Amino acid sequence: MASYETEHAADEPSHNQNQPRRPDLSSFMSLLHEITPDRPEDRAREHAVPVPGDVSAAFRSLAEAFQFMQRDNDNADSDLLGNMIETLMSSAEHPPREVKGVDEEYIAELDRVDIKKVKKDADCPICGNAFVEDPHPLLVRLPCHPSHIFDLECIRPWLLLNGTCPLDRTDLAQRERDRKQKHLEEIKKNAAPEDEEEEWDGLYG
Ligand SMILES: [Zn+2]
Ligand SMILES: [Zn+2]
Incomplete structure (x- = not known):
């Protein structure tokens, strides 16, 4: 198996110390x-x-x-x-x-x-x-x-x-998942006020 080092050995002489190697x-x-x-x-x-x-x-x-x-x-x-x-x-x-x-x-x-x-x-x-x-x-x-x-x-x-x-x-990934979840719930809440009213009417009517 060719390692990273052997594959890139040819670059070595021209390598500039100030250039970060990655x-x-x-x-x-x-x-x-x-x-x-x-x-x-x-x-x-x-x-x-x-x-x-x-x-x-x-x-x-x-x-x-x-x-x-x-x-x-x-x-x-x-x-x-x-x-x-x-x-x-x-x-x-x-x-x-x-x-x-x-x-x-x-x-x-x-x-x-x-x-x-x-x-x-x-x-x-x-x-x-x-x-x-x-x-x-x-x-x-x-x-x-x-x-x-x-x-x-x-x-x-x-x-x-x-x-x-x-x-x-x-945990940035968890934060992001929570944010998306909250966003979704807000969209649902804003999109369905009429449905909720009907449900309340059903309960108490
Ligand atoms: Zn870095
Ligand atoms: Zn940090």
Whole structure:
């Protein structure tokens, strides 16, 4: 099996220290595609519930990508990243029945942060790279706290799989499900006042 390292060994001499190197997430993304609950019709294998082996593989794949980041990037040796890898590995061992992450729509709607508005020494909590050193910074802020800013590329795969903020463990996916549920109930309530009146008439009439 060709590892990421061997495939990319040829790039090594031209590698610029200031360019953050990122793990290849393509195999993770295709595994994720197999287990994402909202679009079962897109799956190669049509199961109502994802196969535990597929769920396990997706968690393991992201854990390995983060491990690669941890080995390859001197800035990325934080406890936070270590804990994230541990969490992913334990989910790979005991795969949840469903993946409870956020969807791509949620990711697309996250607050974008202007690089000019972050502190000069601010870095991404996941990869540890200073935001200002990234030639093409793409930063997002999670709704749990104004200071919870990440590289989009680092936080996206984690959120799609886990749905939580790595810093304070706010369950953003659960929050989003609650918000949608409430929204649905409000639509129902507003759409059916006449029906309710008729029911009351029936009860007391
Ligand atoms: Zn990062
Ligand atoms: Zn947070």
